Amino acid sequence: MIIHADADAFFASVEQRDHPHLRGRPMVVGEQVVACASYEARALGVRAGTPLRHALRRWPQLAVTELRGEVYEEVSGQLFALFREATDLVEPGSMEEAFLDVSALDGGSIDEAGRVAEHLRRRARAELGLPVSAGVARAKLFAKLASRRAKPDGLVVVDAATEARVRPRLPVADLWGVGPVTTDKLAEVGIARVADLVGWSEDGLVEARVARAMARRLITIRDGTDDATIRLPGPRRSVSSQRSLGRATRQRSVIERSLRENLDRALQRLADDPREPTRVDVHVRFDDDQSVQVPVPLERPTRDEPALWATAQEALVRSGYEDDGRGVTLVGVGLHLPVA
Incomplete structure (x- = not known):
């Protein structure tokens, strides 16, 4: 069983934790551009990557803080220490998110994985002052989709029956790692959802100008044999x-x-x-x-x-x-x- 744990609006959450006057307010972290927006700011329409001067012109009520890289790195280390207390099998996705393999716990049941995820979320809130959303599923794709659905500050557990029901209906554009270019190429041959991949082979998708590695991945997603392998980080470069x-x-x-x-x-x-x-x-x-x-x-x-x-x-x-x-x-x- 895989947990995908992701700290919500990480930079903004750290700033709101450390500066009580920012809590509950629309605020952003950034200097020239918005690096991270709080959920209060996102509700207004503020998005990361927006030039800061444009954001302030449109939403003058925004509070702004500068990036504090060293602080975020320290908090990230504390967050990952919590992850590794649950399991040694932790694959970082970024400084605030990771996949955790908890299959060895209580026979790898979905219920136990859900309990571990909720315990992690409670500890992150109590010990680090951070909201963490989590998704639990058999493999990485649905764990990632579940944590996305859980935001902000929630937990979604996807059991086998739910996965089987939802998988064919998934839009290919929503699949983790499938970008706009691949989405457009698939649309040209009538593939909009995972169910539309039925009848396609890896070679057929390659002929439709989909990269072979992506074609192989799409077939495994269609067949429900997609990735559940945790890749431990090697030595830093x-x-x-x-x-x-x-x-x-x-x-x-x-x-x-x-x-x-x-x-x-x-x-x-x-x-x-x-x-x-x-x-x-x-x-x-x-x-x-x-x-x-x-x-x-x-x-x-x-x-x-x-x-x-x-x-x-x-x-x-x-x-x-x-x-x-x-x-x-x-x-x-x-x-x-x-x-x-």
Whole structure:
């Protein structure tokens, strides 16, 4: 049995938890664009990705907070610690959501999985102050669809009978991972719902210009043999840190100070990982929301701070920010790590 657990409006929920005056109010988290909207703001029509100035012009009652990346990472770690207390089989989907395999608990019954999910939700609310929605089902697809249906702050359990009844009626556009391009290609050959896939083979879908991996997945969804495998994360490929400068600037000392602070935080996050970085990536975002990322390989793998700082400075210079007429609003540093 699979649980899909997802913290609702994660950034906004953390801000409303930490700032009581924001609770129950339409508010957004973001700087140049809306990164996350509270459910009160979503009820007005506010969506992530909306330029902040446009959102404030249309909804002047919105409260706005800046992104606090380090806080969200800390809370994410606490959330995943709760997940792993329930089971070691946890597959992260993002910093606030994951699939959990609880099949080993009480013989893998749907009822026990539902109890585990509700217990997790209660603990997240009591210990972290966060609303978490959860979906429970036999496999990932329906667990994900169920948690989506459960939002905000709810639980939906899909038993075998419900799954069998609902599966054929699912619109292909609602299937996790099926994008607009694939949806359009399927519509061209008369496939709008899972039931319409009856009679199609994998090769037939490929001939209809559907990618083979997607065609294979669609067939498994039609047949009810879709993915229930938890994939444990491997070694991280990088550590990083980034922080908004608050307001756009072209002042070298301010930008370099932020660069240095981000490098120090990235090294702290490397902690006891024995691997040595092989590349330094510097990320610069400008005041028109355009970004540039500059990777600079190291001459040899190293954790030597002076060498990493010199490479980060070189990458910053290569970004061309000094010769660019735009102001800088964010600087970030990533340390690329060898996988093997």
